[in-house]
Amino acid sequence: MEERRRVEQEREDLLMRAQLARAEAESANRAKDEFLAMLGHELRNPLAAIISAVSVLDRIGQQDGVALRARDAIRHQITHLGRLVDDLLDIAHVTSGDIVLTCEPLNLATSVQRSVSNLASTGRLERHVIDVRAEPVWASVDPTRLNQIVANLLTNAIKYTSPGGTIRIRVGGEEDQAIVGVADTGIGIPPSLLPYMFDLPVQGDKRLDRAQGGLGVGLTLVRRLAELHGGRVQVFSEGPGRGSEFVVHLPRIEPAKPVDSQSVLRVIGKVASAR
Template sequence: MLGHELRNPLNVITMALDVLQQEPSESARARAIIAQQATHLKHLVDDLLEVGRVVAGKIRLDLQTVDLGELARDHVASLRSAGKFLLHAVTCETHPALVQADPQRLRQILDNLIGNALKFTPTDGTITVRVDASDDIVALEVIDSGIGMSPELLRNAFDLFVQGHRDAHRAEGGLGLGLTLVRQLVELHHGSVEAFSQGEHQGSRLLVHLPRYTASPVARPAAKLARTKVPPQRIVVVEDNKDGREMLRKLLELSGHEVEEAADGPSGVERILQFAPRIALIDIGLPGFDGHEVARRVRARQSSERPPILVALTGYGLEADRAATFAAGFDHHLTKPVGLKDLAKVFHAHANDLGSR
């Protein structure tokens, strides 16, 4: 199943690249398909890694007082504005419902429940998201008019790699990890989750119960500040993968930045010290010596007036990996794949310091 699901998007990407080479006039459509399939591939890998982290006890919850009703309403609105509901009628019915929970993980639970409903509900079907609270329980429901579940599937719906029957003409993919992840995240919050269905083609209802929190009013997140455009910067890219280094440099130069590059640890330190960039994007796995050592040597020899902003680029994203990068002197830790939005968040976090070159 894993090989099948990973090969499908890779196959589409490969064919789209062949189309680009053979017929440049089709470039816009081919690029859109490559972007879509790359995103799908990233989600598959992320789900695999996330399940592994939960099973291994590597997840740490950032518990906050959250109004689940408000969070669900905002999340549904963001999905709607992103065009996720164009083929379905989606409604959201919520009431105030306080819980002690990790907001990021609540959104992850919602994403998986709604994504599961969208996947298995035919076009023009209905999906309802509900949040309500009783004396000591908060209930989150996602109800759909989709293909439903057999009694056998209901018994195993939250088990690892379990999927419902897919007719030959149906194109939905996936590894059967979404509901497994939902159950594990809900149980980390001391809650429970159940699946209900009257049978195949009778729709489904997924019900999450979480302990209600009543001790204090909801803690609202700080208002988001309007982002200002970051002027062109001097940037060094230290990356041993030639193609990755070339694409990252091209991406930055298209945004107006002045970029220098290096392919290993020693030359990376040299380029950063000589070029004096405002930002250095440094891969961790480098020949010569790794990115951690690059950061340590740069910090030891940098100018105290205007030290560069060091950003780690790595395929490792556990808490221990992040702790290691920050201990070495990095300001940010980005887990690959890294796109323009990820870089923009880093740049805007230092907007006041990047006002000039």
């Protein structure tokens, strides 16, 4: 009898400690999300002021090469900061349940290629070989959020792939899943970091984004948006120097209209379009 009471007491103690640890983790996550939301809002006002100042410089500023290059650099960083602010706010909104998806049946081959073209039009892909291989596959998705997923995965690949490297985007179907994959020939990921690539950074975090001076929120947002669509995201890498691939799985649906089953191949960048 005494032994039974001791075992039961140990079980209760373990349960209490587990519940306490879970509550502390949930509290820490809430505090982190609240901080990110506050940071995003605080950054918006000075960012708007910088945008206005650059517009004034465009109208009255010097037109020599140095001044033009300086303004181009400022605009580039403004765009980067704008995306970061949007991601910070979206992560907070997703966590709090404030994001409402407006889903519609989409051919992911067409939608992903449009997202790639939009990013290419900004000049951000011009230093890499971008290889898009897309087969028609349908999913019910929010077009804006799908574009956000693709843009964040491409931005991540660009960040860790040297100029001249290759970034491959694939779209297709696997059984009941619609697949969007982004692979690169970049610096790769150590095996020890793979389980944490989609987590928000914490103090002392040694992930790749921290080493590169980033906050690492883009991949976190990709995972949360994929999960909102009933999907998931995976990361693969054979290790440092071996590149990496991020694969988004979304529930596949039947085509909303007849499509050409022929695979589409398009290459943007340093290689001409394949025929």
